[in-house]
Amino acid sequence: MATTRMNGDSSSWKETLEVGIIGLGDMGKMYARRISAAGWKVNACDLPQKYEALKQEFSDTNINILQNGHLVSRRSDYIMYSVEAEYIDRVVAMYGPSTKLGAIVGGQTSCKAPEIAALEEHLPPDTQIVSCHSLHGPSVSPRGQPLVLISHRCTPEATSLVRSILSCFDSKIVELSAKEHDRITADTQAVTHAAFLSMGVAWAANNQFPWEVTRYNGGIENVKINLTLRIYSNKWHVYAGLAILNPSARKQIKQYASSVTELYKLIIERRAEEFTNRIHEAARFVFGSPHSINPLTSDELLLRDEVLDRFSLGSVPKDERTPNSHLSLLAIVDCWWKLRIVPYDHMICSTPLFRMWLGVTEYLFKQPQLLDECIRIALTDDTFRSDDLEFTFAARGWAECVGFGDFGSYRKRFEATQGFFEGRFEEATKIGNEMIATILAHTKD
Numbered sequence: 001m002a003t004t005r006m007n008g009d010s011s012s013w014k015e016t017l018e019v020g021i022i023g024l025g026d027m028g029k030m031y032a033r034r035i036s037a038a039g040w041k042v043n044a045c046d047l048p049q050k051y052e053a054l055k056q057e058f059s060d061t062n063i064n065i066l067q068n069g070h071l072v073s074r075r076s077d078y079i080m081y082s083v084e085a086e087y088i089d090r091v092v093a094m095y096g097p098s099t100k101l102g103a104i105v106g107g108q109t110s111c112k113a114p115e116i117a118a119l120e121e122h123l124p125p126d127t128q129i130v131s132c133h134s135l136h137g138p139s140v141s142p143r144g145q146p147l148v149l150i151s152h153r154c155t156p157e158a159t160s161l162v163r164s165i166l167s168c169f170d171s172k173i174v175e176l177s178a179k180e181h182d183r184i185t186a187d188t189q190a191v192t193h194a195a196f197l198s199m200g201v202a203w204a205a206n207n208q209f210p211w212e213v214t215r216y217n218g219g220i221e222n223v224k225i226n227l228t229l230r231i232y233s234n235k236w237h238v239y240a241g242l243a244i245l246n247p248s249a250r251k252q253i254k255q256y257a258s259s260v261t262e263l264y265k266l267i268i269e270r271r272a273e274e275f276t277n278r279i280h281e282a283a284r285f286v287f288g289s290p291h292s293i294n295p296l297t298s299d300e301l302l303l304r305d306e307v308l309d310r311f312s313l314g315s316v317p318k319d320e321r322t323p324n325s326h327l328s329l330l331a332i333v334d335c336w337w338k339l340r341i342v343p344y345d346h347m348i349c350s351t352p353l354f355r356m357w358l359g360v361t362e363y364l365f366k367q368p369q370l371l372d373e374c375i376r377i378a379l380t381d382d383t384f385r386s387d388d389l390e391f392t393f394a395a396r397g398w399a400e401c402v403g404f405g406d407f408g409s410y411r412k413r414f415e416a417t418q419g420f421f422e423g424r425f426e427e428a429t430k431i432g433n434e435m436i437a438t439i440l441a442h443t444k445d
């Protein structure tokens with residue numbers, strides 16, 4: 001039994017203990033390959049119909065591919081479920097009863113409330129529960145990225161064993177409860193995705209490829225475009241799961257949509273003073289001391305011009321670019337202010353995407369002349385009016401869809417926009433990966 005065999009020093013664990021992974025999608029494969037490469041014995045499976053193909057795919061590794069989760073569960077001492085968050089209950093219900101006596105079990109899904117509920121309900125009482133969550137996608141190097149560890153029902157030795165297994169990622173391990181995890185990731189992930197998903201829907205609704213349009217070129221626009229395409233190149237269920245299943249996420253996404261709508265109404269009603277005061281008050285709460293925003297020098301900003309300008313999908317010369325009203329950025333700061341969220345407090349649990357989103361927001365808000373220009377453009381220039389209208393509809397649409405908890409319509413909305421951008425994903429992912437690596441290398445911890 002795992003608890004007995006865990007006695008002894010951590011180097012001997014590798015010789016005796018086996019790691020199980022159920023679900024060999026993008027994340028499960030990454031986990032299996034890295035953990036196996038670190039010298040652990042790994043048993044892994046996906047759905048039975050994928051057995052032959054997976055055996056072939058992993059034939060150059062020591063990973064023991066099995067037909068199903070029963071076979072993985074029976075022989076593994078630490079078992080990790082890496083399946084769609086929407087299916088976690090169903091899958092744990094199926095394989096949980098086959099769990100080896102005394103084994104440690106956890107999940108790698110992005111939202112912990114349903115995962116922990118499923119593990120508690122379907123696992124035998126002799127098992128322990130230690131879950132985790134890598135706060136990055138499968139194509140990003142795990143080194144230095146946050147990795148949340150949740151010791152839910154376990155001995156300190158069980159936590160040590162899981163820590164030891166996951167140490168091969170070289171990630172920054174952050175110990176949280178499941179509740180803390182969900183509250184923080186609602187702020188860092190769900191609302192960030194809502195903003196980029198809305199940009200994609202708005203561009204598609206206007207039948208625009210933003211990199212072909214002069215008003216969407218350079219600097220901040222590169223980050224918006226690359227990250228939006230990055231999200232739409234991924235699987236819909238990852239974003240649907242962490243938004244719909246996380247109890248805190250609905251409130252955040254709803255507030256984001258309200259912030260977008262209220263700011264847009266102030267713009268079209270030309271209520272300049274109210275609009276400006278509201279932005280300044282939000283800015284002071286998020287970025288400044290109570291009385292003033294501290295402008296930063298370009299060296300101090302998380303992101304800098306020369307970094308931002310390098311990663312364009314388009315080729316519009318700098319002097320032909322037009323300033324933007326940046327409703328999406330004004331609204332996120334308004335949303336943080338309304339919810340009393342200080343995003344810097346969440347850096348321990350941040351994804352690369354969130355750090356870049358915060359980076360571009362800071363870029364705008366900590367350069368007063370840029371913020372003033374953005375406010376002036378929003379209030380006086382109609383160039384972005386119809387784009388901002390579509391963005392407002394899009395943000396409201398996503399909030400409604402998440403609010404109804406409707407996976408089916410989330411999928412339809414996501415895939416319709418995904419179809420619009422199809423064909424540009426390969427290039428966008430390549431540029432996006434370079435951008436992420438460069439920006440992360442330039443940003444402070």
Ligand SMILES: NC(=O)C1=CN([C@@H]2O[C@H](COP(=O)(O)OP(=O)(O)OC[C@H]3O[C@@H](n4cnc5c(N)ncnc54)[C@H](OP(=O)(O)O)[C@@H]3O)[C@@H](O)[C@H]2O)C=CC1
Nearest residue numbers: 023025026027028046047082083084085108109110136137
């Ligand atoms: N992608 C990302 O950026 C990140 C994802 N996560 C989380 O990790 C989890 C996995 O995500 P990801 O790898 O991207 O998604 P994938 O869809 O690539 O992988 C999930 C895999 O689990 C399989 N599966 C479903 N049911 C079973 C079952 N009964 N037995 C065995 N396998 C099964 C799926 O098969 P099928 O496709 O046929 O249903 C699929 O191959 C999700 O919960 C996600 O929220 C966490 C961090 C980052």
Ligand SMILES: O=C(O)C(=O)Cc1ccc(O)cc1
Nearest residue numbers: 110134135136137351352353
């Ligand atoms: O960085 C992001 O937000 C991503 O889009 C990748 C991602 C998706 C799901 C997770 O649970 C963690 C990371």
